[in-house]
Amino acid sequence: MGASIRRIRFLFRARVCECHPASGNAHILRGRHNHRHLPRLLHVRSRARRRQCQLEPLGHQIRARRPGIQLHDGALVHDRNPRSHRSVHRILHAQLLFDSKLGHRGILVRRAFDRPPRPHPPNGETLTEVAQSPSSAEHCLDSSLLTRNVSCIMSNVRVRFAPSPTGSTHIGTARTALFNWLYARHTGGTFVLRIEDTDKERNTQEALDELVDGLKWLGLDWDEGPENGGDFGPYFQSQRGDIYKTYLQTLRDSGRAYEKDGAVFFKLEGERYTEYDDYQKAEIEKVKTQPVVIDDLIRGQVTRREERDFVLQRSNGDPSFHFVNVVDDIAMKITHVIRGEDHLSNTSKHVELFNAFGVEPPKYAHLPMILKDPKDGKGKMSKRDKGALISEYKERNFLPGAVRNFIALLGWSPKDDQEVFTIEALVRRFNLDDVQKGGARFDEKKMSHLNFEHMKTLPISEYVESAKPALQKAGLIGESTDEQYLLSTLKICQEKIDSFENLPSFAAYFFSDTFANNEKAENKTMKKGEPIARIQEIAPKLEELSAWDKASIEGVFNRLAAETGLKPFAWFPVVRFAVSGTNSGPDFLPMLEVLGKERVLERLKRTAEKYA
């Protein structure tokens, strides 16, 4: 057992018989898809389902190419190539699709480990088939199994999030934190929070508090760092002065650091010359160094050359960013550095430092920038741009899960059609391989949409809790509000309203008798036809009702409709307007039921008098 899979190729043949409405002819869609075409496959499936056609799987094969993956009875047991995570997901995902969506039994096909990877496509290869029971594929997908298997190999992963608390927490900052956290959780590694507060002038306690609050709000925790401690502390750079002194001395001893104008500089190796620099507008000393190669998990190999000595310690005695960053990464045994692309050009400095210390640099992953809305100008998103601050979403009562989901999708893609992710699914699926290279632009509409998707699936008890702050802020609920009434109100609002921010205006009339009338709705319903007659017809019948539930209320409207020959619709808008002051809201009958007989009758009466 334990044959390693060398090539994953997911082949699929489907026969879809669809009756084309125009021609009336049945025709056949036939497709063979490799693992890159999962979306296509899903599309065919959903189209078949929509047309109520039959989808007939003709068979499929999975072959694996990537070295270092082993499948053992369908389970992942070994993985040493980081790129192969993606492949593993594909296998698992493919099986899920076949087992649960298509109702087809998954077949895993693999071939011997020692076969040459070429030619492609392989002709006439003998494939060994290993039949999988559907349950075993499900078993593969079980997150704990995946996490456990991956973590036992990758548990040496140590990533850090190293913010500088100089202001409000920015969405890009939050994303860097999230990606680091996801990578740590996905691999079973360690997530370190390190505070880069070497600039005493600009760091504030408030900013630090906000940062910590923001991370917690997003559901991110850290294994080592402030509040939690750890073996590599302290985790505030301002408290690590002695460590930096020691490391600086090492560089001085080896002749890689020198003092000039009271500051300490790093000494690059190579021939020195002076040149006029157009950017500095001055004659500057430069060094002909050997280029350094940055091994970037997202961008591949990036070659860059550092040509000027840079500061390690400022003349006031404080160490500089580049220096402390590298020293801490060494001292904290960081294995992967995941950060914004704006650091890519700094990385050559960092690699030079790692080399000077004789330490292997970590793996780098430079995330694409989040760009600002062109309306707001050009360039990367800044703290002043609309929607840029995490605190803003918190204040606007966005769900943290939705915000997390959205920023995860800013630069990362699961490679299939799924968009709504729980935090567990994110951990399971996240991978640096699937991070985009190009910059992403922030789309507020999509953020709201995702928020709505999360709101819809929230269990009602959590929904109520999440809704409370917004309602309280608007003064609609208080100590005396009946919990049961609140719950039934929110239950009928949940599927209709797309943000808690809009909830007060949407549902004010449930909690207060003094709601405003929507002018447009008033013109539409009260200024034409005979609205008062409709109210006067229905009110007495509703009053007679002994049981106040949806069915009984519906019965009243239906009976009246039968008597008068009108449709129930003749009364609905008028009654809705009378009780709510608008023409939109939750489903009509449940709304009346929740409002209660007393409120409904009172408001009908009030409206009839007002418009008489």
Added chain:
RNA sequence: GUCCCGUUCGUCUAGUCAGGUUUAGGACGCAUGGAUUUCAUCCAUGAAACAGAGGUUCGAAUCCUUUACGGGACGCCA
């Protein structure tokens, strides 16, 4: 200015590494229509992209060259 990174519908993206199954897929947004019952909900349908030019190839979104455009860095900020 120098160096580095990037570029698929308006936006987020799939497909690019291993060229052919693609009529370039999905989602948001937009438009139109529908849902005995309003609607900010739901459903259906539609418009909408491989930045340009060369090359390699039987075949290029995919490989190569180049131009354009966008982004980043160039601090005793982080």
